[in-house]
Each structure stands twice: as structure tokens, then as C-alpha cells.
Amino acid sequence: MISRRHVVIAGALLPVSNLLAQTCGVLTPRQTEGPFFKSNTPLRITLIEPGSKAPRLVVSGQVLTSGCKPVKGALLDFWHADETGDYDTRGFRYRGHQFADAEGRYRLETIVPAEYPGRVRHIHVKVQAPGGPVLTTQLYFPNEKGNQRDGLFRPELVIKMAERNQGGFDFVVPA
Ligand code: FE
Numbered sequence: 775m776i777s778r779r780h781v782v783i784a785g786a787l788l789p790v791s792n793l794l795a796q797t798c799g800v801l802t803p804r805q806t807e808g809p810f811f812k813s814n815t816p817l818r819i820t821l822i823e824p825g826s827k828a829p830r831l832v833v834s835g836q837v838l839t840s841g842c843k844p845v846k847g848a849l850l851d852f853w854h855a856d857e858t859g860d861y862d863t864r865g866f867r868y869r870g871h872q873f874a875d876a877e878g879r880y881r882l883e884t885i886v887p888a889e890y891p892g893r894v895r896h897i898h899v900k901v902q903a904p905g906g907p908v909l910t911t912q913l914y915f916p917n918e919k920g921n922q923r924d925g926l927f928r929p930e931l932v933i934k935m936a937e938r939n940q941g942g943f944d945f946v947v948p949a
Contacts (some may be wrong), residue, residue, distance in 0.1 A: 784919075792856070798842040803928055805912045808898060810861040815851055818870040820883035820941045828857035828885035833913070833933055835942045837878040837901055839949040844878030845903045848947065852882055854897040859890035894920035894927055903949040913943055 803899055808877045822830065837848035851871040862868060869889070874880045882897075890897050897913040912920060914932045933941035 785942065796816040798802065798840065798944065799837040799944045800930075800946060801948060802901070802909060802911055803930055805926060805931070806930075807900070807910045808912075810863060811853065811898065811900075812863070812866070813871060815853070815869040815871045816866050819881055821854075821868050821870050821874050822883060822885060823856075826857065826885055828937050830938045831884050832872060832881065832887045833884075833943055834879065834881040834940075837874045837880065837903070837905070837945045837946040838893070839945055843949075844876075844884065845874060845947060845949060846876050846878060847904050848874040848878060848880075848931075848945075849884060849900075849902045849904075850880050852884070852897060852947075853889055853899075854884070854887040854908055855887050857885060859888040889920060892924075894918050894924040894926075895903055897933075898927075899945075901945045901947050904945050906947060906949050909945070909947045911945075 794903070838844040838852070839845060851872060853861070853869040856868055866882065872880060875893055887897060894913050895918055899913060900908050900910045902908045912926065912931060914927055916932050916935055933943050935941040
């Protein structure tokens, strides 16, 4: 049993406010949408194609305002290259949108996208609070050789990988 006293001490040791300030004080940087965006994507959490043998990836996190409030029902629209570095420009493979839950949480299940000429591994996304402006950006992967050679790469946009194929990223959007 954890006493109130222990909870208070644990809270004092854990710099939660500092962590939050890092996560949600600053808007997520914007990036170009690139040439492969398509609207009207399917509503779905998993983009994994049946039969794909590519390594799986789960990215989850929260959509927050710069005031650190969760954005209930935020729209997240993801798209990325397939396991060979190609975008589906005819259909909607590796494209999908979803809405954050009441706590602003989202979860994307997909594959690890391949690099393609000129670009390091990345995932495109548009995030929008209900009634707010669209924030277009890209997410990157830690410890990729190509990160420093890609002129668009920004360390603030790196997915925080907890395990090999599970990562987290919180978006901070204008509301
Ligand atoms: Fe791209």
C-alpha cells in the first residue's frame, strides 16, 4: 500500500512539471508536406497491409495545446513510404487518418517506412485541433545514419523509441 506521504515524495522527486514544459511549451515545428500528400484518406489506426513482412512500428502519444491541455478529437492524418521507399499515389496504402480520444491520445500502427533517394526515413503527418489550423510536419527516427545528411531533419521531430518498434511522440498544436 502506498501512503499519501510516499506519493507526495515520489511526486517531488519526479520533475513532472519540467517534463511537461519540455513536451508542451513549444509548438511542434512545421515541415513541408512534400509532393505525396493525398486528401480523403481512410479512417483507420492501422496502416499495416495484409501480408507485409516489413518490421512493425507503433507510435503513440498525445496532441496537446501550447498550454499543455489535451486536444480532444484532434485529427491526425499520416502518410509514409512503403517498405521499398515508394508512396502509393494511386490508392491509399500507408495513408490513414484518425481522431485523438478524449485525452488527446492517438496510436498509429504501421510498418517502418524505407528511405528513398534524397530523404532519410520519416513519416508525414498533418495534425489539427477541432476548428484550429492544420499543422503539417514529419517525424524522424533516432540513430539513423542519414539524419544529419537530410536537410529537413530536425532533432525535435525524432520519435522517442521506448522499445525497438514502439515509440512515442507528443504533438503541440495551435488550438
Ligand atoms: Fe516523404
